[in-house]
Amino acid sequence: MRFRHLILLLSYVLTACSGGTGTGTQSPVPAAALTTADRAAATISATDVQRRIAFLASDALRGRDTPSPGLDEAARYAAEQFRSFGLQPAGDSGTFIRRFDYERNDIDVSTLRVAARAAGTTTMLRYARDYFVLPARIDSVVGTPLFLGQARAGMTLPADARGRIVMAFVPDTASTAWQQSLLPLLQASMMGGAAGVIFVLDPLFDEAKVGDISHQMPTQLLPIPIVGVRHDVMAPLFRAANLDLAAVRTRTDGPPQPLTGVTFVIQTPASSAATRPPNIVAVLPGSDPQLRAEYIVFSAHIDHVGVGPADARGDSIYNGADDNASGTSAVLEIAEAFAALTEKPARSVMFVLVSGEEKGLLGSAAFMENPPVPTSQMVANINIDMVGRNAPDTVVAIGQDYSSLGPTVQAVARRHSQLGLTVAPDLWPQEQLFFRSDHFNFATKQVPAIFFTTGLHEQYHKPGDEAQLIDNDKVARIAQLLFRFAHELATTPAKPQWTPAGLAEMRRHTGG
Numbered sequence: 001m002r003f004r005h006l007i008l009l010l011s012y013v014l015t016a017c018s019g020g021t022g023t024g025t026q027s028p029v030p031a032a033a034l035t036t037a038d039r040a041a042a043t044i045s046a047t048d049v050q051r052r053i054a055f056l057a058s059d060a061l062r063g064r065d066t067p068s069p070g071l072d073e074a075a076r077y078a079a080e081q082f083r084s085f086g087l088q089p090a091g092d093s094g095t096f097i098r099r100f101d102y103e104r105n106d107i108d109v110s111t112l113r114v115a116a117r118a119a120g121t122t123t124m125l126r127y128a129r130d131y132f133v134l135p136a137r138i139d140s141v142v143g144t145p146l147f148l149g150q151a152r153a154g155m156t157l158p159a160d161a162r163g164r165i166v167m168a169f170v171p172d173t174a175s176t177a178w179q180q181s182l183l184p185l186l187q188a189s190m191m192g193g194a195a196g197v198i199f200v201l202d203p204l205f206d207e208a209k210v211g212d213i214s215h216q217m218p219t220q221l222l223p224i225p226i227v228g229v230r231h232d233v234m235a236p237l238f239r240a241a242n243l244d245l246a247a248v249r250t251r252t253d254g255p256p257q258p259l260t261g262v263t264f265v266i267q268t269p270a271s272s273a274a275t276r277p278p279n280i281v282a283v284l285p286g287s288d289p290q291l292r293a294e295y296i297v298f299s300a301h302i303d304h305v306g307v308g309p310a311d312a313r314g315d316s317i318y319n320g321a322d323d324n325a326s327g328t329s330a331v332l333e334i335a336e337a338f339a340a341l342t343e344k345p346a347r348s349v350m351f352v353l354v355s356g357e358e359k360g361l362l363g364s365a366a367f368m369e370n371p372p373v374p375t376s377q378m379v380a381n382i383n384i385d386m387v388g389r390n391a392p393d394t395v396v397a398i399g400q401d402y403s404s405l406g407p408t409v410q411a412v413a414r415r416h417s418q419l420g421l422t423v424a425p426d427l428w429p430q431e432q433l434f435f436r437s438d439h440f441n442f443a444t445k446q447v448p449a450i451f452f453t454t455g456l457h458e459q460y461h462k463p464g465d466e467a468q469l470i471d472n473d474k475v476a477r478i479a480q481l482l483f484r485f486a487h488e489l490a491t492t493p494a495k496p497q498w499t500p501a502g503l504a505e506m507r508r509h510t511g512g
Contacts, residue, residue, distance in 0.1 A: 078332065087284055088282065128214035134222055147258070149169065150171065152252055166198075168185050282350070287345065396452070
């Protein structure tokens with residue numbers, strides 16, 4: 001989730017700890033006391049979770065990039081599971097697969113070139129070590145950068161910046177604050193007619209962090225090339241222009257300063273191809289003649305980031321066991337439990353596994369733009385993303401305060417304390433996670449939404465996010481809790497409702 005925030009920002013600009021394999025520790029319930037929901041919940045097991053994650057996060061699927069053969073194989077697996085449960089397909093032509101259009105843009109790293117000429121010497125910058133890049137529809141830009149000081153709100157470009165490369169310092173004050181600070185710089189640059197953008201990274205960005213970011217950058221082509229360069233690489237070039245980077249980087253007033261005598265060459269050629277990645281959609285029809293037209297919608301993303309730079313072990317497959325084979329497996333387990341109910345709920349339940357999440361929530365956006373049922377009939381969205389790691393007794397529910405879904409899930413957790421789970425409030429409010437995962441595309445259509453996660457860890461978006469590190473028992477208990485939660489939503493006549501403050505906040509982030 002760390003770099004999805006940047007993907008969403010760019011989209012906005014363009015439009016204006018240990019593993020476990022136990023079987024749970026629930027107290028036995030006398031057979032006579034079991035309800036149909038109890039029996040259905042009991043189908044969710046750590047053993048099944050382990051088996052599902054082991055397949056989805058296997059090397060054979062090569063990180064499930066969007067698009068890729070591994071992603072298609074994962075989609076076929078999920079579709080076959082839904083079929084075996086006896087659920088109804090809600091995809092294309094009577095299938096469970098619902099495809100969407102995606103223009104894939106590939107960067108040929110061998111043809112990338114970012115170089116700086118100063119004092120008769122040319123410095124060739126190293127991709128994914130000295131810089132990362134967001135490619136553009138134009139192949140190359142050459143010029144002397146115009147330094148604007150620190151990126152900040154309210155930035156505007158002077159008239160003489162039109163057609164030039166502009167440059168600004170971007171501080172790293174928090175894990176996503178540097179991305180947020182890019183927004184005014186990119187808006188000003190595109191509106192002001194800049195030919196390209198170089199942002200000077202905070203000294204905290206080392207080679208490893210630049211490489212990590214390079215692997216996770218979106219591949220949408222922008223109107224102008226954007227390059228992020230390490231601070232220690234830029235400092236000598238500033239000195240060549242008689243400027244002290246450390247002294248001028250935080251400047252927020254005064255005239256722009258050209259890097260006199262320094263010429264940058266930026267070449268970021270990219271190729272494009274039209275593709276149709278899969279979403280996978282299944283439905284359990286409700287039993288009530290009126291309420292069956294309303295849907296509780298589960299969502300999780302089935303994709304990950306594919307193959308990238310190798311780690312110290314030489315492993316280059318980013319398996320994505322937690323991100324998000326864990327959430328995908330939870331949705332499959334919950335779907336199987338709903339299908340096992342002998343008394344179907346009043347409302348219908350829809351299960352949606354989306355791809356393209358790692359590219360900027362593309363699959364969920366496409367699903368909500370062309371849904372199988374009107375969005376007005378979706379009464380709640382329960383999104384699950386990364387639920388297999390960290391504290392074994394805690395799951396975080398993002399957006400609890402925004403709708404009645406928060407109090408409901410808390411009440412369900414209290415009634416089912418045998419699951420040993422605390423539903424925690426947002427532990428990372430500064431990250432604004434409610435606006436950064438697939439549930440956000442449901443919220444933009446005013447569908448009350450809530451997002452369940454157990455947070456980041458050291459293996460996030462790295463080859464080390466592998467199946468053996470997953471706490472399968474925890475995933476199973478979370479799936480059982482969310483099955484109980486959704487079952488209550490699907491059987492209670494009253495619809496979930498936004499709180500006034502929650503609806504206002506959502507509208508503020510979506511422009512109304």
